[in-house]
Amino acid sequence: MDFRRVILVGLALALPLSAVAKPVYLKCKTDSSDPPFDVTVDEEIGRVVHSDHPVYDKAGFTSSEITYQRDIRFGGSTMTQKYVIDRTNLSYRSVWTMWSILQNGKPKEIIATGQCEIATPPERKI
16 A cells, blocks of 8 residues: 555544544533533543533533533531433433431432533634
8 A cells, every 4th residue: 555545534534534533512401490401522632611610520421421510518517419311312310418417318319401502613713
């Protein structure tokens, strides 16, 4: 195989990978009276940005789910806010876990659900 063919094959293999790496923008509505929120998922760099908080500490990506969470510490207490977005239907589930408040020996959890949809990426000037 000559050198030009090797370069062309390499470029052909690299092009589909770059198309997958674009961030995905979501608009999400809750099933409750909580306000809607936006989510930007950038799987290539392993980051999720949520409109109520700039960056979540821990993000995970599987073939069926996108998960992200953050720990909030205040006054000796810790709360965990975790979101799980289903890749197949874009439904989501959020769980607030309050580690310092026990109910029946388990930390108190507040669970919310809702639905996301793919949003149009913002127009960029730069």
